[in-house]
């Protein structure tokens with residue numbers, strides 16, 4: 001199937017980048033009347049390797065395809081590598097759920113899983129594979145991986161070996177980009193909300209100018225007045241951000257519920273970690289103190305009569 | 311006079327006003343960015359799809375253009391059949407595959423596109439000329455993209471070896487050929503980092519041997535729509551589309567509109583993010599203006615009562631205070647416009663780094679109408695944010711407020 | 719600068735006017751039935767102890783407030799049941815108000831403060847500027863037109879307030895303790911200004927604690943506990959010269 005790894009990879013990422021649309025493994029359910037067709041061989045467990053291939057091969061079907069096409073375990077489908085051809089009958093022997101893998105998000109195409117020999121025969125690509133996965137003895141340590149790679153690539157003739165971690169880095173580029181985007185948006189939002197908080201807190205303190213004037217006239221020192229103003233702003237900021245964190249937590253629940261439904265994945269989309277909550281509270285505390293100090297500085301430097309009279 | 315009063319009220323507390331304007335500017339920038347994001351990808355994708363005038367894309371059944379390496383056989387007959395439809399003006403078949411390109415020690419794997427220069431809608435020629443179809447079988451001429459040139463260290467006029475196998479080291483099997491680079495092109499749908507080359511369709515089919523014989527991955531069809539209004543155009547395209555799908559069971563025909571709708575579905579995340587953040591920035595803007603104007607109104611209740619006492623009508627007070635919101639909004643939006651464009655450009659460069667995206671696809675696209683609408687919305691919101699405190703101020707009981715002012 | 723003369727001699731007529739304020743359980747009877755007729759060209763001083771209802775009465779006369787019971791007729795028109803818009807229009811065009819604390823717009827210059835009511839009345843910018851400058855010259859502030867209220871003394875501010883009250887050529891000038899915040903000399907100058915206006919034909923009604931100001935009036939109305947207890951006219955109207963310092 002995959003003789004074009006670069007293009008395919010590019011296109012897969014295009015999809016992950018939410019920019020292409022559905023691709024379908026050619027599949028065609030048989031007409032309804034033949035749906036509960038005869039089950040031959042060992043339909044419940046034909047994917048266990050090493051067994052003799054049954055007459056009608058079993059396939060595993062993606063949960064999504066199953067629910068969208070109304071396919072159940074035991075149903076007989078026709079499977080072909082070429083659209084428009086009749087294909088061969090196969091029996092659905094298992095339903096599979098996709099892993100909570102971010103790279104699976106937004107891949108809305110359906111999948112079926114076949115035995116290697118089955119797929120090779122079906123697609124006419126006898127004895128061909130896209131890749132081998134090789135496990136190195138765990139005791140050998142990470143250095144063994146490198147020496148194995150070097151050894152393989154030295155004699156490689158028509159293929160190349162990569163360490164899984166390098167592949168992971170390569171294939172996570174999409175998520176790095178999304179991550180960078182989220183960070184950028186997050187940065188902008190933080191700046192925006194910081195300015196917003198600063199504005200609101202300053203205005204709220206300004207609102208108290210008459211009270212401050214009264215305190216000053218009553219003989220309280222600038223220090224005391226300033227401290228009380230700052231303390232008030234800080235308390236308001238902390239209470240506000242705590243309430244905000246609570247709202248945020250509810251929002252993560254809604255966001256997760258929504259996107260898990262939309263993308264049909266168990267993946268967690270939004271996560272409120274204690275660190276994030278702490279960051280929010282600390283940031284607003286800081287802003288509260290800054291705003292309070294600014295306002296207090298302005299208020300205590302203005303003569304109380306000016307504050308009152310205007 | 312009301313403008314003078316409003317302006318004077320804002321100038322009375324410059325620090326406050328500046329902060330509010332800055333806050334509004336950020337809200338406006340965020341709103342603008344989010345509108346650009348929400349509408350931009352769609353617009354960008356649309357212009358990408360429609361740039362060459364093809365409204366229909368015909369692919370192996372159930373696939374999207376080049377989404378898999380699926381191809382259909384009997385390409386020539388299929389194309390002939392499409393061309394026979396009276397409403398079809400042009401058909402451009404193409405075949406995509408990956409080849410190994412080598413020159414000296416340098417080797418890269420490149421996307422090879424077989425297409426016919428006279429009808430192709432895949433690339434625009436930047437330099438050199440279109441490749442010609444060789445009389446015999448092997449590929450003779452190709453055009454390539456800039457990445458191909460730099461990655462392989464070649465230039466126009468150079469000769470490059472091609473093979474179908476992943477590694478050119480493999481000698482026994484695989485098809486081999488040799489091409490002269492006759493032109494440089496920008497490939498519309500190929501990611502900028504991917505080396506690409508294009509040859510005439512027949513040449514590529516032949517080069518691939520049995521696996522390429524009379525096959526294509528995609529045919530783009532242009533439907534005659536001259537002189538039709540939008541609805542009639544859509545109708546005719548849809549009729550042709552249905553005709554193709556009923557006539558040829560092995561293929562799927564997708565109209566540009568459908569493709570865009572499907573893209574929209576995939577873009578839901580960005581649109582929703584944009585919607586939420588946009589709404590949030592609107593709320594922020596409104597809250598800011600409301601707080602500021604409320605405070606300023608509370609401070610000035612006496613003054614406003616005096617205005618009412620000397621004969622300024624309720625509407626006058628209302629107008630004056632809403633004018634303050636409007637002025638704040640205008641200032642904030644003006645600054646926010648610049649700020650938004652700068653951040654949009656920055657965010658766009660971040661997202662353009664997505665591996666595998668066509669070079670011409672943008673996430674943030676400036677659209678005068680969208681920007682105008684969103685900023686007008688913010689402006690109206692800011693103006694009406696002042697309305698609640700303004701309304702309260704305009705309802706002030708004059709005699710009562712005069713007394714209170716005397717006490718204060 | 720002669721105010722327009724109406725056909726009738728009676729400018730203002732209050733008939734058995736009552737006004738009470740309810741504050742929670744208790745009710746304050748600010749006016750317990752006041753009747754009063756003011757003819758054109760009169761200079762009336764309302765005096766009385768604090769809390770006797772002077773300001774309340776003045777507000778009713780100027781359509782700032784409405785009576786609970788009774789009627790107030792101004793230029794032959796019942797103004798005790800006006801809509802807010804009508805009352806506002808009346809105050810704008812026919813009544814000039816001067817307050818103890820001046821109440822100028824702090825953000826506007828003297829000239830702009832005087833132009834403000836004219837702008838509201840829809841007078842063309844050039845005309846309103848010319849008239850505002852003329853009024854400020856009339857009150858002796860021709861050189862200070864560009865100054866903000868904070869840059870003016872109390873007496874100067876009050877004169878700007880008088881100029882503002884005159885902006886739309888009202889038939890009636892109402893002043894609530896106009897000299898209350900001024901020292902004796904400045905107060906006297908203001909009284910002289912008001913007398914000059916009255917001599918030009920403007921009807922003036924002032925509330926005052928200021929004995930000098932009360933003496934300068936042709937007619938002094940004394941209030942106590944929400945009622946008029948004395949209403950005395952001095953037949954020989956004092957001239958501006960008599961009370962000038």
Ligand SMILES: Nc1ncnc2c1ncn2[C@@H]1O[C@H](COP(=O)(O)OP(=O)(O)OP(=O)(O)O)[C@@H](O)[C@H]1O
Pocket residue numbers: 710713739740741746747748766767768769770771772773774775
């Ligand atoms: N809003 C109100 N609520 C309750 N009582 C009020 C209110 N306004 C005025 N009063 C009362 O009405 C009475 C008359 O008040 P008014 O202001 O007319 O007195 P005044 O003669 O102007 O006094 P002063 O010379 O001190 O200005 C007073 O007893 C006052 O307490």
Ligand SMILES: [Mg+2]
Pocket residue numbers: 772773774894
């Ligand atoms: Mg009073």
